Amino acid sequence: MRIDADTAVVVCAGPSLDLLTEHAWQDLLEAGAIVGVNGAPAADACREVPFTCLAAMDLATGLADAVPQLTRVWRETNAWRVASTDSQSIDAESYVHEVDEADGVEGWSDDRRQGYKGGSSAMVIGNWLGNAWDETPRATNGKQPPRRAYRKLAYVGLDMHPAIGAHARGAGSHLSGFARSEKQYGNVCRGWSKFCAEAAKRGIEVANFTPGTALDAMPRADVPKAWVR
Numbered sequence: 006m007r008i009d010a011d012t013a014v015v016v017c018a019g020p021s022l023d024l025l026t027e028h029a030w031q032d033l034l035e036a037g038a039i040v041g042v043n044g045a046p047a048a049d050a051c052r053e054v055p056f057t058c059l060a061a062m063d064l065a066t067g068l069a070d071a072v073p074q075l076t077r078v079w080r081e082t083n084a085w086r087v088a089s090t091d092s093q094s095i096d097a098e099s100y101v102h103e104v105d106e107a108d109g110v111e112g113w114s115d116d117r118r119q120g121y122k123g124g125s126s127a128m129v130i131g132n133w134l135g136n137a138w139d140e141t142p143r144a145t146n147g148k149q150p151p152r153r154a155y156r157k158l159a160y161v162g163l164d165m166h167p168a169i170g171a172h173a174r175g176a177g178s179h180l181s182g183f184a185r186s187e188k189q190y191g192n193v194c195r196g197w198s199k200f201c202a203e204a205a206k207r208g209i210e211v212a213n214f215t216p217g218t219a220l221d222a223m224p225r226a227d228v229p230k231a232w233v234r
Contacts, residue, residue: 006212006226010037012157013134014214016051017127018044019164021215022173025050029232033161033214038151040134042127044072044176045162046082051173056084057151060130062103062122065092071179085151087130098145101133105196112199113207117153121203123196124183131158131200135209158204158211165194165220198222 008014014036016022022045033039038057045051046059059082061068061075069076079086080096088097103122104110113132114121117139120129134155142150162173170184183193201211201223212226216233 006157006159006210008032008035008157008159008214010035011155012036012159013038013040013131013155014159014161015040015042015127015131015134015163016045016054016056017042017160017162017164017215018048018172018176019162019215020171020173021164021217022048022050022162022176024216024233025161026232026234028229029161030054032229032232033159036159037155038134040130041084042130043068044075044172046078046084047072047074048173048176050175056082058085058087058130058134060087060126060133061095062089062092062101062126062129064088064095068177072177074175075177083148085148087133089129096146098148098150099133101129103129111203112196112201113203115207121196121200123200124189124193125196127160127163128196128200131160131204131211134158135204135207156209158209159214159226160212160223161214163213163215163220163223164218165190167219194220194222 040058041056086097090102101120117136120132137154170181213223
């Protein structure tokens with residue numbers, strides 16, 4: 006996958022963010038959108054990153070306590086903020102309804118107001134970015150709505166090492182949900198597998214650009230040596 010204007014880069018909060026070089030960020034910033042997920046926008050490595058969108062599905066259910074700086078970043082950002090419909094007490098420009106197999110959704114929702122959760126907020130926002138707007142969006146809170154309907158989704162900071170669940174510096178000291186048990190790790194990996202397969206059926210390419218990722222359920226991109234410290 007080539008990162009270009011038709012690519013949305015989704016930045017997760019894994020510790021590999023601390024390894025990315027300036028060269029890596031220069032390449033990533035060729036994308037049409039840079040999207041920070043959960044604690045990633047508060048990470049030390051992302052202080053200068055010009056995010057297009059921020060996505061946090063759990064900000065009202067414990068994430069704000071786990072990542073103390075995230076509330077300030079969320080309040081002060083110029084990026085378009087996307088939260089869950091389950092967290093409408095949180096200020097945001099868009100709210101996405103999270104769905105999964107219990108709702109009859111296997112890997113991808115074509116409802117433009119929804120996102121497949123599969124155990125990860127990064128799937129929810131990826132699904133949302135891959136669908137077009139359901140109606141002509143308007144500026145909100147002085148912010149212009151971002152483009153959607155991306156045909157390429159590139160993930161970084163998606164380390165997914167079993168039983169570790171650590172985060173980049175500044176992105177929280179809590180344990181990621183996938184690392185809580187072997188069963189949960191398997192469930193999240195299956196979610197990613199379904200997500201990637203369903204995206205491909207819709208002509209959307211998904212790739213993991215995370216150096217040293219342990220996630221086998223997603224196609225991996227060759228990361229240049231110049232990307233890693």
